[in-house]
Amino acid sequence: MKVIVIGSGNLAWNLIEIFEQNPNIQLIQVxxxxxxxxxxxxxxxPTTTNWExxxxxxxxxxxxxxxxxxxxxxxxxxxxxxxxxxGSVDLRDLPATIRRGxxxxxxxxxxxxxxSFSDLPIGIEAENEEDYQQLEGLASxxxxxxxxxxxxxxxxxxxxxxxxxxFSNHMxxxxxxxxxxAGIDAELLYPLLDETLAKAxxxxxxxxxxxxxxxxxxxxxxxxxDLLKTKDEKKLYQAISQSITAYYQKDKNLKKG
Amino acid sequence: MKVIVIGSGNLAWNLIEIFEQNPNIQLIQVxxxxxxxxxxxxxxxPTTTNWExxxxxxxxxxxxxxxxxxxxxxxxxxxxxxxxxxGSVDLRDLPATIRRGxxxxxxxxxxxxxxSFSDLPIGIEAENEEDYQQLEGLASxxxxxxxxxxxxxxxxxxxxxxxxxxFSNHMxxxxxxxxxxAGIDAELLYPLLDETLAKAxxxxxxxxxxxxxxxxxxxxxxxxxDLLKTKDEKKLYQAISQSITAYYQKDKNLKKG
Numbered sequence: 001m002k003v004i005v006i007g008s009g010n011l012a013w014n015l016i017e018i019f020e021q022n023p024n025i026q027l028i029q030v031x032x033x034x035x036x037x038x039x040x041x042x043x044x045x046p047t048t049t050n051w052e053x054x055x056x057x058x059x060x061x062x063x064x065x066x067x068x069x070x071x072x073x074x075x076x077x078x079x080x081x082x083x084x085x086x087g088s089v090d091l092r093d094l095p096a097t098i099r100r101g102x103x104x105x106x107x108x109x110x111x112x113x114x115x116s117f118s119d120l121p122i123g124i125e126a127e128n129e130e131d132y133q134q135l136e137g138l139a140s141x142x143x144x145x146x147x148x149x150x151x152x153x154x155x156x157x158x159x160x161x162x163x164x165x166x167f168s169n170h171m172x173x174x175x176x177x178x179x180x181x182a183g184i185d186a187e188l189l190y191p192l193l194d195e196t197l198a199k200a201x202x203x204x205x206x207x208x209x210x211x212x213x214x215x216x217x218x219x220x221x222x223x224x225x226d227l228l229k230t231k232d233e234k235k236l237y238q239a240i241s242q243s244i245t246a247y248y249q250k251d252k253n254l255k256k257g
Numbered sequence: 258m259k260v261i262v263i264g265s266g267n268l269a270w271n272l273i274e275i276f277e278q279n280p281n282i283q284l285i286q287v288x289x290x291x292x293x294x295x296x297x298x299x300x301x302x303p304t305t306t307n308w309e310x311x312x313x314x315x316x317x318x319x320x321x322x323x324x325x326x327x328x329x330x331x332x333x334x335x336x337x338x339x340x341x342x343x344g345s346v347d348l349r350d351l352p353a354t355i356r357r358g359x360x361x362x363x364x365x366x367x368x369x370x371x372x373s374f375s376d377l378p379i380g381i382e383a384e385n386e387e388d389y390q391q392l393e394g395l396a397s398x399x400x401x402x403x404x405x406x407x408x409x410x411x412x413x414x415x416x417x418x419x420x421x422x423x424f425s426n427h428m429x430x431x432x433x434x435x436x437x438x439a440g441i442d443a444e445l446l447y448p449l450l451d452e453t454l455a456k457a458x459x460x461x462x463x464x465x466x467x468x469x470x471x472x473x474x475x476x477x478x479x480x481x482x483d484l485l486k487t488k489d490e491k492k493l494y495q496a497i498s499q500s501i502t503a504y505y506q507k508d509k510n511l512k513k514g
């Protein structure tokens with residue numbers, strides 16, 4: 001299958017790395033509007049910043065920002081299959097004049113950090129069965145977890161992904177800051193972090209919850225608020241603690257009711 | 258070393274499991290006020306619910322709630338070393354009439370789920386060097402990460418632990434709920450969860466942050482708020498997104514300034 005990757009960011013970098021290793025995929029070109037960013041890619045295929053130079057391919061993969069998907073989609077011509085990789089853009093946000101699909105790898109990608117694709121869930125959507133098969137074939141040659149997912153399910157999956165990745169990551173960032181600012185090695189927290197994840201997967205995070213907010217232990221909550229230095233940190237601490245307390249209170253009420 | 262564990266909850270259960278395997282530790286008794294909970298422990302040593310029956314030991318480990326530490330500490334007699342295991346109780350909250358110390362394993366424990374102690378950071382505090390050595394000897398026979406930590410540092414460590422464990426876990430709980438309520442298998446999120454953790458450790462979570470709040474992508478933030486069903490969920494989503502956006506905005510301002 002002849003594939004063109006459109007984009008040169010975190011996802012494009014990772015797709016190119018994995019495509020070039022895969023004998024089933026013929027990466028024939030990479031397009032990006034950003035010449036500097038194109039140079040950071042290590043692909044052996046031709047690259048271009050000129051939309052007019054886009055080659056003929058079976059599949060054009062839009063590995064760009066949501067906004068760029070819309071604007072580049074509008075410029076897409078009626079040749080080959082066009083698939084975007086976003087969790088939040090609808091299939092129908094691409095113009096109806098082209099063959100359109102979605103290839104959504106559920107991962108947080110970083111340029112320079114190779115992601116493993118073998119267990120990576122990839123959600124596929126297309127308007128007709130033939131296009132679906134084509135995308136599924138590509139996905140299955142990379143990962144053993146490929147599934148059909150329409151745009152509305154994908155939006156929900158993306159929302160869940162924001163909680164599990166973006167929001168958890170921010171909690172880790174705050175914890176690393178709190179330790180580091182107090183002169184404590186943040187790595188001392190990592191066994192706890194590993195166990196947090198292992199427990200949440202093994203028991204379900206609802207059951208695994210511990211801590212002062214879960215116990216509604218106001219004395220410790222107040223002591224922690226006193227320790228936090230900025231308004232910003234206090235606000236965050238309070239919002240999440242209230243959310244935890246309400247979550248288990250609600251649960252209790254439901255059980256009572 | 259003759260040790261008595263006071264408590265029968267998540268931490269006590271784990272301490273008893275590990276102590277009984279360790280030839281350096283002689284677990285001679287377990288005390289708990291809760292007879293039912295005592296039965297859930299699998300210790301081969303005598304147990305009691307009667308404070309008057311407490312044996313003579315080198316070390317009394319208070320593996321109980323913060324409130325119980327204070328009230329049991331007041332009943333402690335002047336024999337042996339008394340150490341509590343809490344992140345938020347000060348050494349000086351135990352009465353000055355006893356030899357007092359702290360043995361703080363930085364982990365989230367669950368009864369029935371054996372924690373590994375070998376890499377577990379254990380923070381030690383005591384009033385005199387002899388007592389410190391005694392606690393350090395115990396900790397070192399369980400873990401290779403034992404360090405001196407005073408009450409004020411321990412409070413900060415506990416605060417950081419709340420962010421990295423309690424708060425992250427709540428984000429995972431919400432993500433699992435969002436997926437499950439939409440009929441999506443929450444396990445599809447786990448490769449993303451694994452990578453979140455691996456990236457946060459490898460790059461630092463501040464650098465690893467991605468997502469709509471990081472990009473201040475208001476269209477996606479609004480779309481997610483629309484998808485969330487309850488006021489409670491919307492409030493949480495908004496509070497954390499604002500925190501992320503402000504965190505990187507601040508950073509930008511600092512870099513500018």
